[in-house]
Amino acid sequence: MVRDKIPDADLTIYYTDVRAFGKGFEEFYNRVKGENVNYRRRELDDPIKVEQKGAKAVVKAKGHPDIEADLVVLAAGLVPRNDSKEIARILNINQSADGFFLEAHPKLRPVDTFTDGIFLAGCCQSPKDVPDTVAQASGAASRATDILSKKKLEIEATIATVNEELCRGCGFCVEVCPYKAIELVEKDRFGHKVLVAEVNEALCKGCGSCAAACLNQAIGHLGFTDGQILSMIKVLGEK
Numbered sequence: 001m002v003r004d005k006i007p008d009a010d011l012t013i014y015y016t017d018v019r020a021f022g023k024g025f026e027e028f029y030n031r032v033k034g035e036n037v038n039y040r041r042r043e044l045d046d047p048i049k050v051e052q053k054g055a056k057a058v059v060k061a062k063g064h065p066d067i068e069a070d071l072v073v074l075a076a077g078l079v080p081r082n083d084s085k086e087i088a089r090i091l092n093i094n095q096s097a098d099g100f101f102l103e104a105h106p107k108l109r110p111v112d113t114f115t116d117g118i119f120l121a122g123c124c125q126s127p128k129d130v131p132d133t134v135a136q137a138s139g140a141a142s143r144a145t146d147i148l149s150k151k152k153l154e155i156e157a158t159i160a161t162v163n164e165e166l167c168r169g170c171g172f173c174v175e176v177c178p179y180k181a182i183e184l185v186e187k188d189r190f191g192h193k194v195l196v197a198e199v200n201e202a203l204c205k206g207c208g209s210c211a212a213a214c215l216n217q218a219i220g221h222l223g224f225t226d227g228q229i230l231s232m233i234k235v236l237g238e239k
């Protein structure tokens with residue numbers, strides 16, 4: 001862009017690695033190199049110093065002559081926003097190890113999150129350029145429209161169910177549910193107020209974490225009760 005606006009400018013780019021991965025980017029990179037732009041490779045461990053000298057800035061990089069520059073542009077790495085952890089907590093979505101929001105599957109569900117109805121687009125998921133952001137945003141809008149355009153939504157069939165007579169309201173299941181699909185509610189039992197777990201059927205994914213955590217064996221899954229599973233194992237054993 002500088003070459004475009006100031007054709008006779010001296011341009012130097014310090015780099016460690018250049019990855020021109022997008023459509024037409026390699027051609028762009030080669031064209032710029034052919035337009036008298038100096039590319040100077042440096043090791044990542046070698047610091048670049050920018051010092052002031054009068055009205056100019058002096059760029060010092062190991063292995064290269066110093067440059068007196070009118071303008072120095074720093075290309076800093078992208079990191080997630082400071083409040084991304086709080087947003088992830090509010091929306092109940094996951095973050096990858098580097099702090100960006102995590103998609104449900106990098107190839108098959110790249111705009112979905114593990115929370116139904118929440119989709120990702122842009123640099124909240126990872127650093128990306130404008131065309132990739134627009135493409136991803138179009139995909140996310142399309143996925144949201146798919147949900148909103150339906151009169152009825154299908155939910156998981158094998159959801160958790162609570163046997164209220166066995167539930168002692170300890171809340172272990174609430175803590176382990178990754179989808180925030182269980183809460184403790186107050187119910188009247190023989191004239192006394194007691195807390196029991198209640199499953200939100202629209203949110204439950206049938207993962208089984210709650211059933212594993214319940215010490216009272218008060219949670220089962222529709223279509224997957226212990227008796228049904230044991231019957232299936234028995235039939236398999238007979239074959």
Ligand code: SF4
Binds near residue numbers: 216219
């Ligand atoms: S873990 Fe079991 S006993 Fe405890 S609240 Fe949940 S269903 Fe009830």
Ligand code: SF4
Binds near residue numbers: 160179181204209210
């Ligand atoms: S089966 Fe999984 S998603 Fe459903 S309530 Fe239990 S822990 Fe939550």
